[in-house]
Amino acid sequence: MNLFKLSWKYLTFRPLSTGLNVFLLALGLAIITVLLLIQDQFEKKMNQDAAGIDLVVGAKGSPLQLILAGVYHIDFPTGNIPMDEAQKLSRNRLVKNIIPMALGDNYQGFRIVGANHDYPGLYEAKLNSGALWVKPFEVVLGAEVADKSGYQVGDEFLGSHGISVGSHEHDANKFKVVGVLERKGNVLDRLILTSVESIWYTHDEGEAEPTDSTSNHEEHHMVNLQDSVAVKGFPKTAESRELTTLLIQYRNPMAAIQLPRLINSGTSMQAASPSFEMSRLFELLGVGITLLQGLAVVIIGISGLGIFIALYNSLKERKYDLAILRAIGASRGQLLLLIFLEGIMLTFMGAVLGILLGHTFLSVIISQNEQGVVGSLQPWIFLKQELWIVVYALAVGVLASIIPAVAAYQTSIAKQLTKA
Amino acid sequence: MMLFESKNLTYSHPGQLPLSFPDISLQQGESMLVLGKSGSGKTTLLNLLAGLLQPKSGEVILSGKNMAAMNGQQLDLFRGKEIGIVFQKPHLLAALNVTENLQMAHFFSKKEGQDIDKLLTELGLGEKAKSSVLTLSEGEAQRVSIARALANSPKLILADEPTSSLDDENTEKVIQLLKTQAAKIGAALIIVTHDQRVKMHIPNFVEVKAV
Known part of the structure; x- marks a missing residue:
């Protein structure tokens, strides 16, 4: 038994709430992944195809x-x-x-x-x-x-x-x-x-x-x-x-x-001129991309809020658990870590699922559109920026866990255990 | 030298008169009841003895170490290693199964402690080792919480009204368990209670009186 396992047990103890939050976060991140992949490959391809043509x-x-x-x-x-x-x-x-x-x-x-x-x-x-x-x-x-x-x-x-x-x-x-x-x-x-x-x-x-x-x-x-x-x-x-x-x-x-x-x-x-016309096209597409990015950010924000609420609510039910953990030797710091770990594990799963979902979305789009330009994109190329998606997701997890974690840190065991 | 001693303990809840408690001293394997009316401060005493509350004055000494002088993390670890607490309600971690609940005690106290399977078998819970704690009966759950308190072979076992929600048969079982197990691992046992059924088994007691 360790803190990782304990956090994991708590997460899987509430599969629906955990699942919903992971899925919501994954959805937001998937949109960002798709945009990232398309933008990167599309621009690269566009430039590559126009190379040497003035x-x-x-x-x-x-x-x-x-x-x-x-x-x-x-x-x-x-x-x-x-x-x-x-x-x-x-x-x-x-x-x-x-x-x-x-x-x-x-x-x-x-x-x-x-x-x-x-x-x-x-x-x-x-x-x-x-x-x-x-x-x-x-x-x-x-x-x-x-x-x-x-x-x-x-x-x-x-x-x-x-x-x-x-x-x-x-x-x-x-x-x-x-x-x-x-x-x-x-x-x-x-x-x-x-x-x-x-x-x-x-x-x-x-x-x-x-x-x-x-x-x-x-x-x-x-x-x-x-x-x-x-x-x-x-x-x-x-x-x-x-x-x-x-x-x-x-x-x-x-x-x-x-x-x-x-x-x-x-x-x-x-x-x-290809370069001039393409930059004009990207400018036009830019509005749509910005809109989608905005949507993704909103979804990620909501999922962050969802994670916060889930952790906070479960904390109320778990005040006894936390007090017991303290009674059997856990320090305040360990409880703080426990809650942060939950938030981080949740968002890490969301990030991994989101990235996979993004790539899957793209491969579906590509298979639907074989003869267009999109058809020649590669859905299973992984970009460095995707690591940033993971970092963003973890940041969401940390942010969402701050208040619940601090609340766990401050729980008074004596009060909690003698209340009932 | 006594295994466990408390001397001149006082505590004041915010906005209330300070409470002073009778001194307690116990040898290895000895047991004692803390009696008193509701609201007399029995539970406060238990919290002080467990190091869950810091006393206003006085000393709590377990195997030569003064707990009143320890700070946060030190105290948490010391409590985990040397004190087993049985609460009024079992308060098992619902997300874990029976064995995992006991493993948590080992993990947080950083102590190997007793063999969990063996302990569970001794307490008649061998078959429940892998069960979810949600499937246990009240009596079983209380026995698991006793097993958790014993898991680290503590020097002091504190029990807060451990029998208040149990029937006669289970009360009998729980008290016998606490006594025999405490004797077996050489721990001092303190039970806070107002349950008459318990008094028959343990003659030694102190009484907490409200001022």
Whole structure:
């Protein structure tokens, strides 16, 4: 027998009250844990996915939408831009590198992105198997896509038009898997990469026929399927083609000032900076996060009050017990410690349960949302800040036990024992 | 030298006249009753003898140590080690089972004390060792509280009206237990009571009179 065991016995002697308080505290702490995890991983992921991209150029519209669609592949693209105008940009001396991208197709919700080899290069992606695409309709799968679809190198599938599941299928040409990327925990995991040309030719099936003469079309198609695609820079084409977005790297800091203005006022395109738009987004989300944090603090406060009341009430019933403990040799200090231990054990259980609950909440959220950005979060990563949650919880426990503990300290044994 | 002595004890409750108590001295294995009417200060005397109250003047000496001169923590530990107290009501810790209740006495007094299982068996409680104290009858509970008082093999056993809520049969049992156990461990036994049934068993007594 020791004080720990005695405190524990008292806690388990009142399972309902103890359980309620632990659960309430755990709930508050779980909310904080989830927020902490999401904030940490989300920001990290957002920054990681946007690393190396200084500017995104696309059709006019919402700049935030452009960033979400072009960098994170979560929103709808703003529209298309003419390729000759994009090519003009690449001759600008402020531009170090441009990655042209064509978006707009999906396979079972996973987006098919047409780009050159610089795009996986941007994320330093490594191949798990196979090679990068060199011919039209060759695709490289992100790790997540490969897992979910079960496709290996050599398999073929049909893409669908649009970026959400259930649109009509492009049934004329099958995509052929030539490589699978290693899992890196970034946006590439959820993407199907191919050449810009592949995206163009897929869309030619349905759209080009009325305008082009049939013979012409057939001819150019045959030629293209044999050809290699552009692995650097812009795809080569004689026709006037369209792109969806351009990812730009600046040559020097000066570009950050001049280039966006140049594009926004001098062309029919718009330029948006990922870091600026994301900080704007976090600002918007910040209100919601603050609100949730406030709610969590209120719940923790209530649970603290609950623990205080539980300890205080049980103290009234236990004045005899405390007096007896003194009579069999316990010192005042030991009784003080006994009550503090109860509060601390209670809140420690709350903290551990809260953190586990938080991680469980997050894994549930993630499993409900597999293809979104949230889907690539890791629910079982533990952060250093979670230790602080434990510290906060223990602080709540100590605070809630102060008054009851002091009351226990001051209990007069003689009075207590002779009252009855 | 006497095992236990109290000399010239006085105590004053706030706002009341000071009480003075008869001197008590006991040898190993001796027992004594403290008699007196309700409100005469019997229980106050018991609290003084147990070191639960500090006397206004006088000395309480147990095996050569003056308890009146000890301070808080020292006194608590000394009480835990050397004095076993049986209260009017059993006051067992409801959150613990019978054995655990007795283990607490060992823990707080930092003393090995008697073997708990053996003690419980001697007191006819062997089968109740793992029972919740809430399932005990009044008599059983009082015997457990006696076992708790004996657990540390104290030099002095104090009992405050231990039989007031028991029937004749249990009273008989409790008094015999206290006497035989005190004799066995060589402790002095003081019982505060106004119960006539107890007087038949212990002839030796002092009387506390209100001033």
